[in-house]
Amino acid sequence: MNKNLKILLIEDDMIEVMKFNRTVTKLNLSHEIIEANNGEDALQFLSKKVGLPDIILLDLNMPKLNGIEFLNILKNDETLKYIPTIILTTSNNRRDILECYKAGIAGYIIKPLKFKDYVDLIGSLLDYWSKNELIKG
């Protein structure tokens, strides 16, 4: 029943990217993962409006364009604003959470410390989204 997702992962930390990929492999999932090391790269990719992702996983703390700035640009774009965006972060700063929800996000996940917990969490996240009906293309 689960669909395969096209996921844009915006994350500057190499090991975090490795963690995500390893999780997907470990769980035997065949989602398509597009990696972007920062907000600018992600925007460049998205602005082509070709092969848009089903969901975006976004880290908040990034150099240059930070997560919230990226989110605001995204939400001001007539097409891109419909892509569900889930925050993946270590920050539980109340203000960050509030600002993200104000901008319009589909979820806010705090990365657990233990890799095992991380796998469980990402597993259920991907499971949930692959059960959702999504705008394709």
Place this chain on the structure above:
Amino acid sequence: MHNKIEILERALQRQKAARKEAEKILESKSYELFNVSEELKKSYKKLEDLLQEKTSELEGVFLNIIDAYVVMDLQGNVLRMNDSAEDMLGYDLKKDELNLMSIVHEDYFEYTKQSFKELYEKGSYTDFQVIIRTKNNTEKLVQVNSSIIYNKEGAPIAAQGILRDITLENSIKELVEQQKKQLNIVVDHSPIGIALSNKDDKGLIMANNALCKLLGYSMEEFKNIKLQEVTHKEDKEDSNKLRDKLYNNKVDSYFLEKRYLKKDNDIVWARTSVTAVKDSNNRVKYHVTTIEDITTQKKLEKQKEELLNSLEKQNEQLNDYAHIVSHDLKSPLRAISALLSWTKEDFEDKLGTESLFNLNLMEDKVYKMDKLIGDILSYSSIGQEGDTSDTVNVNNVVKDIIDIIYIPSHIKVIIKNELPTIVADATRLQQLFQNIMSNAINYIDKEEGLVEVGYKDSKDFYVFSVKDNGCGIPKENHEKIFKMFKTYGDYEKSTGIGLSIVKKVVELYEGEIWLESEEGKGTTFFFSIKK
């Protein structure tokens, strides 16, 4: 001949007629004369009457004059005086002889002599003031207006004087002067600026020293300057509105804080109060304005405000900083943790037991480090903006904690009595109870552990207690345990921040925390939260 006679006859006739005419004129003239003399007789009589009248009238005036009236000879011997004079001086001319010089106070001798001299020379002397001693020995201050009386030939024969007792008048005047002086001293030495003004005047009627000093204008200058003119332009509108209300009799006084522009263009902040002074007909006569310099106060207020603002900003920055630092510290920890678990996973077969043990130790340290960072972050965020004030049932908070935290099977955690519902931030309450309850559990060294959460109502506070039957805390550590990073037990995972968090939350709710403990038997933590 005939002609001659004729001429003579005619001449005689003319003469007869002329005489007749002359007689006629004489007759009418003498009649006229008679009339005039009759007339004169009448007027003389009239004059006589008039003179008589005037003389008696004068006599009456002399007797009835209210002020004391004295007639004396040129040596000062009193010839006549009226009743008022007798009353004033206490002498009766029928019995006593009186020379004015004899009753003059000795200090006034010279002055009196001088004045007499002047009187003779000029014919009159006004406002001569002298102290006299009356017959019954009281001293009186007397004002004398006098003049010389001359005879028909213009030679001086006597002097007359009107005396007024001004002792009382003078003392009242002195009293008024004195009071005025005293009032002026108060007004002039007042640290508050005081002005007296009138709607129609061009400037101020009066400004005291403080006001002149405050605004830099002299009293002379203020006579042409109204306070409204030196009001700061931004405050003019408000100030004028109030003043108009006063002018239109809508209010009797008003009060405002406003700025004045000094002569040197500096700004003075002042607390100004204006009061209308009305006459008996309820018409506004004056306005009294008092001006208190509050420039320093205003400056301090502004400084305080700025300080608060910058403090708020700094607090916010500190909060952000704590979050950023915690993220920067947590990220590498997450990476290390992930790499450790992959190493263990990938090389499970190749790693010896010892290496595996060390890797597990490393993992533990990473967890502890992570907890430390989390604790510091939550400590620093207590009291930050974002806390809510909700109605919280403390029973539910404690029950939730019992469900969440790890409780070894040999330990029982119970709620001893019904806990209250209070207004507070639910997260903060959870932090508070969870830390104390975890502590209680962690330090239990008995085979059967018991942690009891209780509540007691006090007048202004909710007082909670958490009692354990753990190892107890020695008296000398009762204070120290609340200090940051201090741990006194042998509990491995302690970061030394838990009780600091507890204390900070309790203080946030204006409460206190204290404990009772017996070593080996257990500890009870009490903490209060203000209602």
